[in-house]
Amino acid sequence: MPQPQPLQVTVYTPGSALRQPSRLLADLFRDVWRGRGLAWRLAVRDISAQYRQTALGLLWALILPLTPLILIACDWLTGLPGDVLDPFLLVNAILLVLLLFMGSLFRLAMPMLIERMGS
Numbered sequence: 001m002p003q004p005q006p007l008q009v010t011v012y013t014p015g016s017a018l019r020q021p022s023r024l025l026a027d028l029f030r031d032v033w034r035g036r037g038l039a040w041r042l043a044v045r046d047i048s049a050q051y052r053q054t055a056l057g058l059l060w061a062l063i064l065p066l067t068p069l070i071l072i073a074c075d076w077l078t079g080l081p082g083d084v085l086d087p088f089l090l091v092n093a094i095l096l097v098l099l100l101f102m103g104s105l106f107r108l109a110m111p112m113l114i115e116r117m118g119s
Contacts, residue, residue: 010027068095
């Protein structure tokens with residue numbers, strides 16, 4: 001049976017981080033790069049657990065962020081002049097409609113989910 005390698009010990013002292021910021025950033029990115037597999041597994045687990053009981057499954061993870069982008073792109077392609085409606089108000093109006101739609105869809109689907117879980 002092979003012997004496990006000892007873990008690398010990193011000691012952070014109070015003054016060392018501010019004196020060498022480039023080394024701090026290099027250490028930070030190296031740690032993030034080493035933990036990329038764990039971060040990927042945790043993200044996949046979180047998304048699959050969150051959307052497990054939905055009708056569309058993991059597709060919701062793509063639908064929710066893409067819907068505002070598609071609505072804004074459609075508005076941009078129609079060529080609505082900028083002086084008619086402020087872009088900030090336009091984005092907020094689109095997001096408001098999306099949130100109202102998602103809220104009503106949730107209210108409609110919740111009794112079905114509760115009924116399904118009860119049986």
